[in-house]
Amino acid sequence: MDTGSIPGPLWISFKLAAATTIVLLAAGSFLAYLLVYRKVPARAVVESLISLPIVLPPTVLGFYLLILMGPKGAFGRAWEGIFDSSLLFTFTGIVIASVFSSLPFAVQPLKAAFAKIDRRILENAHVLGLSSLATFFRVVVPNSAAGFAAAAILVFLHTMGEFGVILMVGGSIPGETKVASIAIFEAVESLRYRDAWVLSLVLALVSFSFLLVINALNKGEYDGIKS
Amino acid sequence: MALRAEIRKKLNHFTLDVSLACAGGRILSLVGPSGSGKTTILRIIAGLDAPDKGTITCGEESWVNTGTGTFLPTQKRRLAMVFQDFALFPHLSVFKNVCFAARDRSLAETLMKRFGIWHLKDTRPQSISGGERQRTAICQALAREPRVLLMDEPFSALDPVTRRKLRMAVAEMKRELEIPIIHVTHDIREALFLGDEIVPVVSGKIFHKWLLQFMLTTRGEGLCPSDLTAREDQEDIELEIYDMRKEYKR
Numbered sequence: 001m002d003t004g005s006i007p008g009p010l011w012i013s014f015k016l017a018a019a020t021t022i023v024l025l026a027a028g029s030f031l032a033y034l035l036v037y038r039k040v041p042a043r044a045v046v047e048s049l050i051s052l053p054i055v056l057p058p059t060v061l062g063f064y065l066l067i068l069m070g071p072k073g074a075f076g077r078a079w080e081g082i083f084d085s086s087l088l089f090t091f092t093g094i095v096i097a098s099v100f101s102s103l104p105f106a107v108q109p110l111k112a113a114f115a116k117i118d119r120r121i122l123e124n125a126h127v128l129g130l131s132s133l134a135t136f137f138r139v140v141v142p143n144s145a146a147g148f149a150a151a152a153i154l155v156f157l158h159t160m161g162e163f164g165v166i167l168m169v170g171g172s173i174p175g176e177t178k179v180a181s182i183a184i185f186e187a188v189e190s191l192r193y194r195d196a197w198v199l200s201l202v203l204a205l206v207s208f209s210f211l212l213v214i215n216a217l218n219k220g221e222y223d224g225i226k227s
Numbered sequence: 228m229a230l231r232a233e234i235r236k237k238l239n240h241f242t243l244d245v246s247l248a249c250a251g252g253r254i255l256s257l258v259g260p261s262g263s264g265k266t267t268i269l270r271i272i273a274g275l276d277a278p279d280k281g282t283i284t285c286g287e288e289s290w291v292n293t294g295t296g297t298f299l300p301t302q303k304r305r306l307a308m309v310f311q312d313f314a315l316f317p318h319l320s321v322f323k324n325v326c327f328a329a330r331d332r333s334l335a336e337t338l339m340k341r342f343g344i345w346h347l348k349d350t351r352p353q354s355i356s357g358g359e360r361q362r363t364a365i366c367q368a369l370a371r372e373p374r375v376l377l378m379d380e381p382f383s384a385l386d387p388v389t390r391r392k393l394r395m396a397v398a399e400m401k402r403e404l405e406i407p408i409i410h411v412t413h414d415i416r417e418a419l420f421l422g423d424e425i426v427p428v429v430s431g432k433i434f435h436k437w438l439l440q441f442m443l444t445t446r447g448e449g450l451c452p453s454d455l456t457a458r459e460d461q462e463d464i465e466l467e468i469y470d471m472r473k474e475y476k477r
Contacts, residue, residue: 121317130328
């Protein structure tokens with residue numbers, strides 16, 4: 001067994017999941033805040049676009065991102081103009097791709113958590129002198145802790161298992177863009193079943209542990225409902 | 228310092244059109260049936276809603292002037308509001324709720340001791356009674372040292388005994404505060420007890436005859452529509468209400 005082929009991809013997956021989670025907790029909470037508390041023009045279009053990665057085949061999303069982030073795409077050209085480097089087949093590139101791919105997994109739970117907060121306590125915070133930003137950090141965030149935890153776990157797990165989008169945008173460069181799910185695919189293709197077993201087991205155990213945390217967090221909500 | 232408001236706003240079923248003034252150290256009670264626009268008046272004064280047309284001034288400061296496009300944001304008006312269902316912060320203890328906007332934490336402690344909730348300082352609002360929540364909300368509002376205090380149906384969710392005790396506490400507190408207090412209620416007796424001035428609001432308009440009719444009816448005199456038409460002079464009606472209020476104050 002080539003042990004180097006196991007920790008490397010796992011580490012890339014972990015780094016990718018952690019970076020995506022951090023970016024999406026910030027960006028997702030901003031989007032969720034706008035959708036719940038502000039008038040958003042063409043709301044149905046915006047919400048559908050945010051949710052699109054849930055239903056789109058990852059290869060379709062990956063293809064669009066490949067075009068957008070490529071040297072001829074608007075985003076890729078702008079990036080090259082600023083940083084003088086390409087986005088495709090880089091770790092930064094797969095972080096950006098997985099941010100788009102996991103966006104709904106951050107926005108949906110945060111939206112649900114924000115919508116559950118009684119509007120009057122937010123109004124009371126304003127009346128008591130807090131700006132919208134201060135109200136967000138002092139009232140909205142502490143009252144949406146379960147939503148933030150759910151969003152973080154869902155994004156982290158979804159990114160840990162990301163395959164199609166990463167393959168399209170990042171390829172499979174060892175130490176750079178070769179994540180665990182791609183390593184499993186390659187291990188099976190080259191009949192290295194032990195590697196595939198180990199990597200799959202680690203991913204399954206990580207996913208199960210995190211889901212256990214989510215269910216433990218949600219347990220209180222349904223405790224009183226008995227058939 | 229006085230609060231003056233001239234407000235016009237089109238609502239679903241009628242147009243709100245009122246003019247109010249409340250001097251410092253006095254309570255102005257807005258009274259009227261449910262859905263008459265009372266809470267909307269408070270929300271507009273608080274800056275939570277905007278009028279279509281009108282002006283609001285607090286002392287020399289202009290809060291709203293639709294003519295000049297002035298609209299001072301809620302957080303800059305330095306007012307406080309006691310909400311109907313208290314709107315306390317569930318993630319904070321009672322003490323932290325009271326201190327939320329306090330300039331001076333010792334004032335928060337003094338208020339809590341005065342209102343008899345100091346022993347609940349480490350408890351969350353979800354774990355205390357309605358009366359205790361109400362007192363917490365009043366302490367939270369006062370700890371901000373507001374220039375104007377707004378109270379939206381503050382006693383409606385309480386049992387009669389607690390309601391009576393808290394009305395007394397607010398009436399006492401009013402004497403010490405030198406700020407305008409605007410109080411909204413659908414309970415005419417509460418308005419008569421607390422209010423230095425009573426403004427009956429019916430379908431968005433100030434309608435003194437509505438209050439007079441209630442008061443005469445409860446005194447057993449009754450009043451038919453022709454009597455109301457005969458009482459054209461607004462000042463006479465207000466004087467008559469003023470005389471009758473003395474009975475309720477006793």
